[in-house]
């Protein structure tokens with residue numbers, strides 16, 4: 001990215017996790033700074049523009065209620081989201097062990113589907129929500145951190161109910177990862193690269209004809 005392009009960026013983010021873990025609460029907290037308590041289960045793609053360090057960012061955030069299809073590698077819905085997404089936010093509740101186990105399965109499913117579709121690795125943020133309910137905790141922070149380490153994901157613990165800042169960190173952190181992954185994937189070959197590969201072809205032809 002150079003010049004003006006370096007100052008602008010668009011990215012698509014999909015938010016996944018089992019029901020009731022706070023996917024909508026985390027998303028709405030990020031978009032509006034508010035926690036409104038109850039959220040319907042409507043599938044929505046939000047668009048949100050903001051600037052960080054002089055950069056203009058436009059995020060499209062796909063928040064959908066939990067569906068069994070999310071973990072099926074053959075599901076066309078899953079493939080559609082994977083093709084669309086530049087990054088994932090996988091939410092579990094620190095009070096719900098089953099929701100944490102599902103995040104592990106979602107990571108495997110995303111990775112397997114990406115591989116199956118021949119797509120590049122996608123940045124993933126693992127988010128343990130409902131940190132304010134620590135007295136009901138059943139998943140240790142360490143477990144989330146270890147899962148992230150083992151799977152090459154980012155890890156955050158947040159409370160959508162009580163803290164705006166921690167939720168902001170999730171999306172900003174993921175955007176940083178997306179930017180990094182783009183600079184690796186989309187690096188152009190450049191004139192040196194083209195000359196190098198052409199010389200390799202001609203060198204091979206010369207040795208073939210000897």
Ligand SMILES: Nc1nc2c(ncn2[C@@H]2O[C@H](COP(=O)(O)OP(=O)(O)OP(=O)(O)O)[C@@H](O)[C@H]2O)c(=O)[nH]1
Pocket residue numbers: 017018019020021022023024025026036037038039040041042064065066129130131132133158159160161162
């Ligand atoms: N105490 C506490 N409650 C939360 C927090 N985040 C969400 N909730 C509550 O958890 C419930 C579920 O939140 P939602 O955001 O609707 O969860 P969801 O994952 O989008 O749920 P589905 O739409 O069913 O998939 C609501 O009653 C929220 O008020 C949090 O950080 N702390």
